[in-house]
Amino acid sequence: MPEAYVFTRYGGPETEALVDIARPVPGPGELLVAVRAAGVNPVDWKQRTGHRRPGEGPRELPAVFGNEVSGVVEEVGEGVTGFAPGDAVFGNPVAGGYARYALLPVAVTAHKPAGISFADAAALPVAAATAYDGVRQLGLPAGATVLVTGAGGGVGVAAVQIARGQGLRVVGVASAGKKDLVEALGAEHVLSGPDFAAGVRALAPDGVDAVYDLVGGDVLEAAAPLVADRTKLISAGGKDLVVGLGGSPVVRARTAAVLDEVARLVVDGGLDPLVTATFPLERAAEALRTVEDGHARGKVVIEVSA
Template sequence: MIDTMRAVAIDEHGSASVLKTRTLARPTPNPGEVLVRIRVAGVQLTDAAIRGGWVPPGATIEFPQILGNEFSGIVEALGADVHQFAVGDDVLGYRVLGCYAEYVSVPANQIVAKPPSVSWRTAGALSASGQTAHTALERLGARAGETLLVHGAAGGVGSMAVQLALHQGLRVIGTASRDNHPYLEQMGAVAVTYGSGQAERIMAAAPEGVDVVFDAAGHENLRTAVALTYDRSRIGTIVDIALARELNCQWISSDRSAERLRDLVDLCATGQLRVTVRAAYVLDETGEAHRDVETGHGRGKVVLLVDEGS
């Protein structure tokens, strides 16, 4: 049995140049865990933040540290007491670290079955952005008939929030670059150009007001939000924690669960939710993938093709 694998890890914090392809020990599933052979891994700004020195709450960084927190793949082996999956099952899931690799060992309650109609790339890029957006709408109490403003609406998390809100019966206004307006309009949102003067443009697009605001972009967009929405408990950000505290808005972290992920993948399977993958890189190009997501531009998600045939 092969006991090593290719993975991308860091030996120190720093720029994208610290990401190195390594040969490391293949994990063994503990009781309650599943070993997954990864086909596709999503690339998140969170991964870049960890690479730069941020440590997720409750996590421990141990060099060499494999990054990556979402994946799709095939069940390779089962730990003791795992009965809901079988070797050979197609799955997707999440883990705080360890997904930029050919194999990952993950608790069985952090994976779900991948429907045949959902591609490996969609499945590999769904969990992080999808669950974050889903959590945000839940935390902000978004309800059918209300108007939601999404800052950074064309990005990975923003585009998920737009689609989920529309599915729930909200009217959605999204800020984005002019190049991304057709993308948002195709989804059913009202597109507004971000930047100077955006408050006036938003008010023109929502003359009856904005009920809920979700900021997935930063750039002090919360200052615009508090001028548009009276109830600051219904304004949330995943980007600007310091400003959220200053303005008494919500800082939103993702409440990830298999149940939430299963709801999202079911929407994908029925064509009600679409994951846009704007760029795909192989493992040896992980540094380039990080530079891509750190630009803050572009629509949708970036993925790593761990299995280059995916």
């Protein structure tokens, strides 16, 4: 039976296990994909603790980790058009992707361009697509200044690159260890910590035109006063808090069209997914700890052998 990395109940890392599961069967509008790579995101470990997206019910346990994958189509479900066995694809799985096989709904699945590796493609459906959706939501004119908190993580590095590609000035908040990375992407680095807002004020004395928050909590609260127009305050890290501060959560499109667009950016050289660490499925626990502990630079990916 194929392997999958799961959590058996809600809680901490002690709930995780590599297990054998039945090979999934695609339903109408679904693809069965042999996974080649799975992106690792903070939402993965948050779901293990019981976190749910708005409108999302409890997961059936044991639940497979993972929210973005790339791979090769094995079977297509009833009514599927535009995809066939053997196609290389990437997208958001129905119920987990740290596995040998995953089900993908065609609505959020795109063909992988030949010029993109499976590892890079697996970094796009959550991290890069979230970054793209947020920058588009802000709708800033060229020359405007946007503050990105959590600029050294998977979504952050994509947001910095996409914003710079649109002619925006980017101020990125990140740890000292990620300073070189943030600056290499074209952003002005501000050291994270309790006094980061003062660092932003030193670079932008009159405040910034927009804030794209990827951290939430105290960081979001400290960043909010830096932007006068709270309609330009968005967050993917503190969705409830940002509303109370007068801003908005990042609105996710979750469409194949967005996946095609971020893939085009990669092919054209405007976006590097910055996969900085890869782990085999057997070491999925290490991959998840790297992200959960906040030590990841760029994007962490689990690679699954054919």
